[in-house]
Amino acid sequence: MNPAMEKELEMEIGGTLQELPDLAAPPALLTRTMNALEQPAPWHKRSWTAWPLSVRIAFFAFVLAAAAAALVEWRLVEPALRTAASRRLAAAATDVKSFWNVLSALAGPVVQAVEHLGKVFMLACLAAAAGACAVCAGLGTILVRLTRARPKSNQL
Amino acid sequence: MTDAKQFEAFLRNYQNMVFSTAMRLVASPADAQDISQEVFLRAFERFGELAGDPRAGGWLKTVAINLSLNHLSRYRARWSFFSELFHRDEAGQETELDYAAPDDVVEDLAVAERRRLVEQALHRLPAAQRVPLVLFHIEGMKYEEIAAKLGVSLGKVKTDIFRGRAALRGKLGPRLQDHWRPGA
Numbered sequence: 131m132n133p134a135m136e137k138e139l140e141m142e143i144g145g146t147l148q149e150l151p152d153l154a155a156p157p158a159l160l161t162r163t164m165n166a167l168e169q170p171a172p173w174h175k176r177s178w179t180a181w182p183l184s185v186r187i188a189f190f191a192f193v194l195a196a197a198a199a200a201l202v203e204w205r206l207v208e209p210a211l212r213t214a215a216s217r218r219l220a221a222a223a224t225d226v227k228s229f230w231n232v233l234s235a236l237a238g239p240v241v242q243a244v245e246h247l248g249k250v251f252m253l254a255c256l257a258a259a260a261g262a263c264a265v266c267a268g269l270g271t272i273l274v275r276l277t278r279a280r281p282k283s284n285q286l
Numbered sequence: 287m288t289d290a291k292q293f294e295a296f297l298r299n300y301q302n303m304v305f306s307t308a309m310r311l312v313a314s315p316a317d318a319q320d321i322s323q324e325v326f327l328r329a330f331e332r333f334g335e336l337a338g339d340p341r342a343g344g345w346l347k348t349v350a351i352n353l354s355l356n357h358l359s360r361y362r363a364r365w366s367f368f369s370e371l372f373h374r375d376e377a378g379q380e381t382e383l384d385y386a387a388p389d390d391v392v393e394d395l396a397v398a399e400r401r402r403l404v405e406q407a408l409h410r411l412p413a414a415q416r417v418p419l420v421l422f423h424i425e426g427m428k429y430e431e432i433a434a435k436l437g438v439s440l441g442k443v444k445t446d447i448f449r450g451r452a453a454l455r456g457k458l459g460p461r462l463q464d465h466w467r468p469g470a
Contacts, residue, residue: 139452143423146454147419
């Protein structure tokens with residue numbers, strides 16, 4: 131679009147929007163605002179900064195106590211936890227090792243198959259699989275767009 | 287007059303302006319009403335300063351814009367994926383909009399209808415285009431101010447406003463060119 135047309139569009143849309151008068155606020159706005167002023171929400175439904183000072187101090191003290199209790203508890207259970215964790219890690223390492231052994235055993239025939247069939251054939255298979263995934267994703271997107279599309283008659 | 291009565295009169299005086307500002311930015315009547323209520327609750331806390339101050343309208347507008355932008359940024363991250371995928375959820379809503387009654391004459395029906403169409407087309411724009419467009423053309427902010435307010439680059443603001451204008455014209459199509467004349 132050239133600058134003259136851009137300017138024309140700006141004038142046209144700007145003029146249109148600036149001419150819009152205020153919308154009428156729903157009648158409920160006045161009522162609900164006045165009600166909210168007359169019956170302020172209880173302190174526990176307001177933000178922390180709006181809580182009464184005594185409640186805020188009590189809450190702060192409670193949080194500090196909870197943090198201290200958590201710290202003490204951690205110190206107490208730490209040695210036992212460490213032993214349990216190392217035992218579990220050792221068990222997990224054994225599982226991983228056996229899994230790795232199975233994978234190594236399976237990799238041998240795969241390597242032989244690649245050598246036998248040739249790299250070009252394997253690359254073509256990979257490309258075909260990637261293409262199939264892309265087609266599925268594309269069809270899925272089209273399906274979603276079609277099912278969620280609004281009828282034309284709703285548009286201005 | 288008691289404080290409550292004074293504040294009610296103050297609220298009646300500014301409610302259309304505050305609601306319009308929020309509504310055009312968030313494009314949702316329920317959210318615009320929540321934001322307007324919050325604006326007036328904040329105004330009540332400072333009613334001593336605002337009552338009788340000619341700058342009260344400006345203060346209310348600024349708070350309404352800020353709260354609307356906060357609201358949009360709070361929910362943008364949560365909903366943007368789905369709204370982009372489905373062309374924005376609120377785009378499908380048909381919101382009935384009323385204009386504040388004119389002071390002197392009965393509004394020409396054709397003009398009212400065209401304004402309704404413009405409002406609806408505006409609400410159907412994606413937020414990324416609608417918000418800078420409203421801030422620029424309706425709220426009279428400069429490109430630089432909008433960029434700072436939205437935390438985006440100047441170039442993006444200009445592009446979004448240009449796309450917004452083009453999209454709005456596209457949605458209004460011949461209605462705008464054939465019938466709408468500003469000041470009509």
